[in-house]
Amino acid sequence: MKNRLTAGFISIMLCAVFLSCGSEENEAGSKGIEYWTAPSIELSRFEKQVVDKWNSTHQETQIDWKTIPAGNTSEEVILTAIATRTGPDVLSNVFGGFAAQLADAGVIVALDTLPGFWDVAENRKMANIIRNNWFYKGHVYVMPIYVNPEMVWYNEKMLDKFGITELPRTYSEFFRLLEKVCIPNKIYGLTADVSSKWYRRWFDYLTFYTSASGGEQYIDVDENEVFLDSKYGIAVTEFFFRLFDEGYAPRFEIQDGFEKGVFFASIKGAGSTVRIKKLYPDLKYRIALMLVPDDYPEDKPIYTLAESKGMVLFESSNNKDKAWEFMKWYFSGEHDSLWIALTNYLPAREDLTSNPIFTRYFDDNPTAKLYADILDFTVPLVLTAKTVEIQTSLNRELWQPIIFGTKSPVQASRDANIAIRRILKSGPQVIN
Amino acid sequence: MSKLPGLGLVSLYVIHTIIFWLYPFLWGVVIAFKRWNIISPEKEFIGISNFIGVLYDPLFWISFKNSLYFMAVYVPLSIVSALGVALLLSRIKFLQSFFAVGYLMSYISAGVAYSIVFSLLFSGDGLINTWLSKINITIPWFSDPDIAMASIALIVVWKYLGYYSLIFLAGLQAIPESLYESASIDGASERVKFFKITVPLLNPSFTIVLVFAVMLSFNIFTEPYMITGGGPLDSTQTFVMQIYHQTFTALHAGYGSSFAIIVAAISFLFVFAIRKTVERDMA
Missing domain, CATH: 3.40.190.10 (Periplasmic binding protein-like II)
Structure with a gap:
């Protein structure tokens, strides 16, 4: 008798729990x-x-x-x-x-x-x-x-201070300006996110790749091809390698570094203007097209992501x-x-x-x-269901090693190429 | 009939366990043998392939290494600091509960909230480095691959300090005062009393704290996830971050589940070994 009562009580409680879940769903469906x-x-x-x-x-x-x-x-x-x-x-x-x-x-x-x-x-x-x-x-x-779309923002106060009237177009022109503007550990050149968040690569490495390649994608999903070890990919990797290696970008996060005047330049989209107007109303900036490698044809338009x-x-x-x-x-x-x-x-x-x-x-x-x-x-952006895996791999094989100088630009580009090609062909694990 | 109210009350716990523990656990075991992307109803049985895949996954071994590093910093530091706080608390005659609860505040604070606070405090241009820069020191707490995990361990030590201290405090209060009095009559120094009476009789507390700390080392998630995202250079990747990433970001639920089972097995082995080597029968 007791066992039956106990079993009955438990059954009622279970039913109540499941029914309450069901009624919530129905309620949601009627909204x-x-x-x-x-x-x-x-x-x-x-x-x-x-x-x-x-x-x-x-x-x-x-x-x-x-x-x-x-x-x-x-x-x-x-x-x-x-x-x-x-x-x-x-x-x-x-x-x-x-x-x-x-x-x-x-x-x-x-x-x-x-x-x-x-x-x-x-x-x-x-x-x-x-x-x-x-x-x-x-x-x-x-x-x-x-x-x-992404473009390069420059701190106008710094431009004026150093009498810079012409904004840079190529990597070399940019680094020449950084030699003038940057102060070690105080004023940096370009904001480059150092985190491992996969989506952040859209706003630095992949935007630069798009510009360097004249509007090409870094992968061909249909052919399972990756082009990070192309001359464009290596040029971009070398650019960022130099940026970190010579101290023009810090190896740690600085919250709103460009807005606070700690960085000379930053990559930003149109949507950034609202936030900056609200939080940093005194910030003055000039906007220019993305930077390209030195051998980028003069007459070719500059693309961006x-x-x-x-x-x-x-x-x-x-x-x-x-x-x-x-x-x-x-x-x-x-x-x-x-x-x-x-x-x-x-x-x-x-x-x-x-x-x-x-x-x-x-x-x-x-x-x-x-x-x-x-x-x-x-x-x-490349339309592929493997975006997260690809960009996680890009972080791991290329971006992070470049920040800390643990791989050469060529090696990092090749490693990323191999890893991403493997993902395109079969996935990141042996079985998945 | 007299047992019915008791059984009724217990049944709530049983139901809770079935729904929120047993069912997910069994489901986790089932999908570990399948290829499943969570959002699709299709599940393909693939035997033990997921388990083999985990063992060949370099990130599994990176996470394992990182967990051992975390453990090496966290376990001794948390035990020493918690024991120190417990000894101080045990000497307080008034408002002991007030101070004990004060230390517990860190334990009950939300992981996400304090992770954000610590990431801002310890960032490159954060408050701590601003102070340190006055003596020409800047510590890249979370951005140097060599010390990022240790920095996270420090935060977790802060979080669990109060909790572990209370366990030690309970252990200290259970030691009969007469033992110390007898030792004093025999001329034992404070040092001798500590190592010959306190430490041996705190064995149950040491074992519990050690087990909790080791289990936590394999389960650490919120702090590295929120603060470093696993970087720099994968130096703060952890098992649970990988399980979460594989399951909810890459949508490899079966793989994530098999990952979780292997981690649980490793964790169990460590706990088993600790109990075998540290735990003493106090009866």
Whole structure:
């Protein structure tokens, strides 16, 4: 009798726990469309206005908007949410490599199979951007929201102090300036992130590679080829090797070093202007194209890497049709002037410099115009599901050894090439 | 019927254990033999390939070496400092609990929060180096591959100082005062009393702290993850960082799971060896 009672009690408790989990899920499902965006103040300001506008005019399909919960990277948080079935219907702030992972797992919708996809792309003037940059295994999984090309920022106060009127173009010109400007252990040359975070390589090594190679990608995913040991790759590696070796970049982190006037130059995207205006209003800077190797042809345009992020729709959504309606409305193009005004990120559109809806913004923000002007010479991030593994390997085989001088530039470039080729062909482990 | 309330209360713990310990553990063992990317429903059985892959993974051996380095710094430092604090606390006659709880504050503070605070304090241009620069010294706490792991060990020593001290304090309070009085009558010095009475009778506390410290050495995650990300030059890579990276970033859940099982086995072996060599029967 006692045993039965005990067993019964335990069974009731177990049922209660499982039922309570189930009821929570049902409750979440009834909220409408769950939409997650990047946890940034500027982006949230835009999203709130847009979602409020949608919700006020679409009573039957309410958007439940949230910022992506805090975590080391948005991607890790999203993966956890997907694994625990607590993810959203629609997600923004997705970069191509992560979208490729999600596409390979079959958890996001191929958007080009949905009705009206290309109409939306044509209307927003992003059809060519999508055709050139966002096809993955024959389909488009991401609606691109913005592009964020990288350029070099120089401290204007230092430029004036040393009477520098012409900004450097090549590595040699840059180092000649550093000899004048830098003071050992006090004033450094270029911000170069020393951490092991895989995504930071977009903003230093890979941007430099794009410029050095004249707009080429460092890997060919289809052919499993890697070009880090090419003359461009070695030139970039030698540049950074010298930067650290001669003390023009410290081997430790300095928080906001450029903004505090500890660095002469820094690589930054258009979105940085908002933060700097807010936190360092007195900082004066000049912006120039990326640096290139000395033998880079004079008449060739200088390319740069452009980080780009977009929106995806999850297969698990119970309201796919309604969610797609929301996405089509979101990308109708009518919100882009508000987007750029609030976020300072350039919308992923081909008509940024010609469309009158952006004229006033660019007149008021000449810095952003510099970025918009180079959009034709930007290269997107490589679209591969192995982005994290590749860039982790780049860190391990090339970047960190270069910082600490434990490998020669040639050796580091070769080692990275071999390691990344192995990842492209079979994965990082023997079996995975 | 009189046992029912007790069983009912115990059942909560049993249910908790089943859901949050037994089920994940068994699931972890199952997926260790599979290739699975977490987000896809497809799982492919691949036998012990994941386990073989871990043993051939250079990062496994780098993490192992780093864990031993961490252990070599952390274990003696934490035991000596915690014992020192416990001895000081044992001599305080008033407000002993107040000071003991004060030391516990570090233990209950959030790992992510204090990791950020320490990374700012000890950064190249942080407060500590700003002070040190006045005497022309700059220590690259987290950016020198030779000392980064030791710097992290120092932070973890600070975190667990109060907790380990309380274990030692409980051990000290369990030693009968009469033993010290007898030794004093026999003319024993303070040094002799410490090494002949205190240290031997603290054996259970030493064993517990040693086991906890060694287990922690294999499980260290938050501090290196938040502060150094495993760098510089992989000098702060740890087992759990690799397990996390493989499972949630590279999406090799089966591989991550087999990694975790091997690490658990190593940890168990170390604990077993410690108990065999250090633990004494005090009965």
